[in-house]
Amino acid sequence: MPKPAKKPVGALPENPERVIIDRAIADNTWNLLPLGGEEEITAETLAPGKVILPLSVWLELRDQLQSRKEEIGVWLDSDETADLIGDAAEELPLIAAHFPAFTDGRAFTAGRLLRQRYGFTGELRAVGNFMRDQLTYLNRCGFNAFAFQGDQPLEGLLESLQDFSDSYQAAADQPLPIFRRRALL
Amino acid sequence: MYRYDEQDHKLIRERVAQFRGQTERYLAGELSEEEFLPLRLQNGLYVQRLAPMLRIAVPYGLMNSTQVRRLAEITRKYDKGYAHFTTRQNVQLNWPNLEDVPDILAELAEVEMHAVQTSGNCIRNTTTDQFAGVAGDELVDPRPYCELIRQWSTFHPEFAFLPRKFKIAVCGTETDRAAIRAHDIGVQIVKNDQGEVGFQIFVGGGLGRTPIIGVAIRDFLPETHLLSYLEAIVRVYNQLGRRDNKFKARIKILVKALGAEEFARRVEAEWEQIKDGADQLTSEAITWAKRFFPEPEYKTFNASHTEAVLRDHAGAEKAFARWLERNTFPHRVAGYQAVTLSTKPTGIPPGDVTDRQLEAIADLADKYSFGEVRVTHEQNVVLADVEQEKLFDLWQEARKSGFATPNIGTLTDMICCPGGDYCSLANAKSIPVAEAIQRKFDDLDYLYDLGDLDLNISGCMNACGHHHIGHIGILGVDKKGEEFYQVQLGGSSNQNASLGKVLGPSFSREEMPATIGKILDVFVENRQPDELFIDTYNRIGLVPFKERVYAKAS
Numbered sequence: 001m002p003k004p005a006k007k008p009v010g011a012l013p014e015n016p017e018r019v020i021i022d023r024a025i026a027d028n029t030w031n032l033l034p035l036g037g038e039e040e041i042t043a044e045t046l047a048p049g050k051v052i053l054p055l056s057v058w059l060e061l062r063d064q065l066q067s068r069k070e071e072i073g074v075w076l077d078s079d080e081t082a083d084l085i086g087d088a089a090e091e092l093p094l095i096a097a098h099f100p101a102f103t104d105g106r107a108f109t110a111g112r113l114l115r116q117r118y119g120f121t122g123e124l125r126a127v128g129n130f131m132r133d134q135l136t137y138l139n140r141c142g143f144n145a146f147a148f149q150g151d152q153p154l155e156g157l158l159e160s161l162q163d164f165s166d167s168y169q170a171a172a173d174q175p176l177p178i179f180r181r182r183a184l185l
Numbered sequence: 186m187y188r189y190d191e192q193d194h195k196l197i198r199e200r201v202a203q204f205r206g207q208t209e210r211y212l213a214g215e216l217s218e219e220e221f222l223p224l225r226l227q228n229g230l231y232v233q234r235l236a237p238m239l240r241i242a243v244p245y246g247l248m249n250s251t252q253v254r255r256l257a258e259i260t261r262k263y264d265k266g267y268a269h270f271t272t273r274q275n276v277q278l279n280w281p282n283l284e285d286v287p288d289i290l291a292e293l294a295e296v297e298m299h300a301v302q303t304s305g306n307c308i309r310n311t312t313t314d315q316f317a318g319v320a321g322d323e324l325v326d327p328r329p330y331c332e333l334i335r336q337w338s339t340f341h342p343e344f345a346f347l348p349r350k351f352k353i354a355v356c357g358t359e360t361d362r363a364a365i366r367a368h369d370i371g372v373q374i375v376k377n378d379q380g381e382v383g384f385q386i387f388v389g390g391g392l393g394r395t396p397i398i399g400v401a402i403r404d405f406l407p408e409t410h411l412l413s414y415l416e417a418i419v420r421v422y423n424q425l426g427r428r429d430n431k432f433k434a435r436i437k438i439l440v441k442a443l444g445a446e447e448f449a450r451r452v453e454a455e456w457e458q459i460k461d462g463a464d465q466l467t468s469e470a471i472t473w474a475k476r477f478f479p480e481p482e483y484k485t486f487n488a489s490h491t492e493a494v495l496r497d498h499a500g501a502e503k504a505f506a507r508w509l510e511r512n513t514f515p516h517r518v519a520g521y522q523a524v525t526l527s528t529k530p531t532g533i534p535p536g537d538v539t540d541r542q543l544e545a546i547a548d549l550a551d552k553y554s555f556g557e558v559r560v561t562h563e564q565n566v567v568l569a570d571v572e573q574e575k576l577f578d579l580w581q582e583a584r585k586s587g588f589a590t591p592n593i594g595t596l597t598d599m600i601c602c603p604g605g606d607y608c609s610l611a612n613a614k615s616i617p618v619a620e621a622i623q624r625k626f627d628d629l630d631y632l633y634d635l636g637d638l639d640l641n642i643s644g645c646m647n648a649c650g651h652h653h654i655g656h657i658g659i660l661g662v663d664k665k666g667e668e669f670y671q672v673q674l675g676g677s678s679n680q681n682a683s684l685g686k687v688l689g690p691s692f693s694r695e696e697m698p699a700t701i702g703k704i705l706d707v708f709v710e711n712r713q714p715d716e717l718f719i720d721t722y723n724r725i726g727l728v729p730f731k732e733r734v735y736a737k738a739s
Contacts, residue, residue, distance in 0.1 A: 081424055103223060103306070105346025109423050112343055117458065133207060133224055140342035163203045166192050168336045170463035171343070177412075178192065179336060183469035 010100025
């Protein structure tokens with residue numbers, strides 16, 4: 001499996017002021033730290049408050065940050081797989097998955113695995129260059145929060161979460177594929 | 186065949202509404218070209234050289250007559266009155282207006298059709314044997330599995346943005362008529378020693394610029410685990426497939442890079458985690474899927490009477506005898522035969538049919554074959570359940586509609602992509618080459634004497650015309666702005682799949698018919714009685730062909 005990223009796959013994710021969480025618009029209370037800033041991040045220098053750390057930084061500091069674990073989240077770049085967090089996901093309040101480009105679909109797999117394999121129940125946030133037309137699929141893969149970049153009015157994007165009212169497959173939102181539901185009829 | 190229930194109807198309607206919104210946003214300038222691209226592709230819409238092109242899904246090639254009639258109407262109302270059958274058993278319209286596409290999709294949805302995932306970097310339409318359910322050598326009917334795969338892959342939330350396109354084919358017979366080893370995943374239905382149904386799984390096949398024959402990564406997958414295993418393969422690919430280079434993004438490159446063994450190990454490790462989950466095909470689910478493909482109400486015939494009728498007709502009409510020999514296929518039920526309607530008379534682009542012909546196909550299907558129609562990957566049309574005693578009547582009607590060219594399986598039944606006449610990717614035209622070859626070899630006795638011979642033409646290395654797996658393959662290439670054609674020999678798409686070898690330097694379009702003529706001469710001179718081209722080639726190799734074709738005039 002891939003190792004934690006040393007350098008970002010694409011442009012770094014932004015951290016907009018407002019986000020969609022659980023189908024409603026909310027203030028973004030988290031601070032996403034990009035990868036590879038000027039200064040090295042240490043447990044001592046890390047600013048107070050809720051922060052989303054790059055995976056490599058989190059892996060290094062997680063033990064030292066135990067006392068702050070309610071305010072420490074992690075973000076995965078698109079070449080970092082969910083197993084790199086693994087069962088530790090159960091304890092995390094927030095995981096973000098980065099879309100360097102909306103055509104890079106690796107985060108869809110990361111989302112499902114975090115939810116369905118690693119027992120993650122916190123906020124699963126899409127960050128980066130995903131688009132509104134992917135909201136239904138993101139939601140089905142377990143994402144409940146969306147940090148849209150740019151100046152799109154979030155109010156107008158919410159409706160894309162309703163594009164489909166049913167689905168063929170089992171996924172994070174639906175335990176049974178349609179053929180099993182139909183066979184039971 | 187599979188029929189939609191209220192949930193299918195709702196999902197497809199919601200998809201049409203979604204795409205209508207996306208098209209409106211694009212036309213209003215709210216969605217950029219780049220953003221609209223994957224959305225329109227996943228709804229079948231390409232923007233081509235002369236106009237948009239819409240690829241309509243025909244799940245595993247199966248349609249009913251109502252759907253075929255609707256296609257005819259749509260070609261009249263929104264296009265130029267004709268349609269094109271593709272090598273992946275789909276249908277293409279070459280001239281729709283972009284603004285009309287949502288309306289076209291809405292009309293298709295009314296008859297349980299769509300264009301979902303016929304393009305784009307997602308799981309495409311699953312294909313299979315055009316004789317599924319009627320072939321005598323069939324182990325198990327592949328169609329229920331194809332339908333389960335269709336439902337699993339349709340709007341799959343995890344796999345809509347894969348590194349590259351992804352094609353699955355299923356085969357239920359020993360003779361592979363679905364070219365499964367030229368697909369990203371090939372599913373071969375098998376039975377184990379206990380007589381239990383399962384699947385042999387091939388991965389990493391594909392044509393295009395890096396043609397590779399798929400390798401088996403599992404010899405027996407129990408029936409119940411089909412979907413979880415597919416999910417494991419696509420999941421490994423989605424995570425690890427290359428995304429930095431479009432030409433190295435197909436699963437075949439990943440399988441090569443990791444090695445088939447290591448790739449298989451990763452798939453098995455992933456599959457271990459999900460195999461007992463919700464995707465298991467319970468016996469209720471399999472029974473449910475099989476319910477859609479019941480045996481038609483076959484009649485019982487008196488064999489000697491049927492034989493006598495056929496013999497009389499064949500004796501009286503040599504043209505009918507020829508057609509019977511080439512364009513029909515044995516049926517597992519006595520008294521029935523499957524018929525291939527040829528879309529390849531000389532001078533018509535292979536796979537093209539007019540609106541009237543579509544309606545004629547629908548009428549023939551209703552009259553002779555339980556209202557069902559199948560598209561073949563050779564771009565022809567099959568009526569699978571025709572009473573033998575009615576073959577003569579069917580032949581006469583098919584002849585009037587231009588479908589009775591008795592050339593199935595012969596040199597002139599070629600697979601051909603739309604090429605430079607339509608496609609913006611093409612390096613060269615392919616249709617005029619096909620036509621020139623058909624014109625040169627129009628002597629039926631000669632064609633029959635040559636026997637089964639696959640000639641496949643692609644207008645560029647993307648290989649939509651499957652040139653790598655034609656016994657004779659022709660590839661259009663661009664040399665300093667001029668169109669040339671490279672010839673390959675020895676490809677094969679069946680269970681002994683192989684890739685053709687390049688004969689040598691390429692030829693101009695004018696030289697092509699004569700070049701094919703020389704190749705056929707070498708075959709005829711070297712062939713043992715009744716030997717097929719591919720077998721002669723495998724016996725004598727490339728050299729004798731090369732020497733003749735490139736011999737200096739003395």
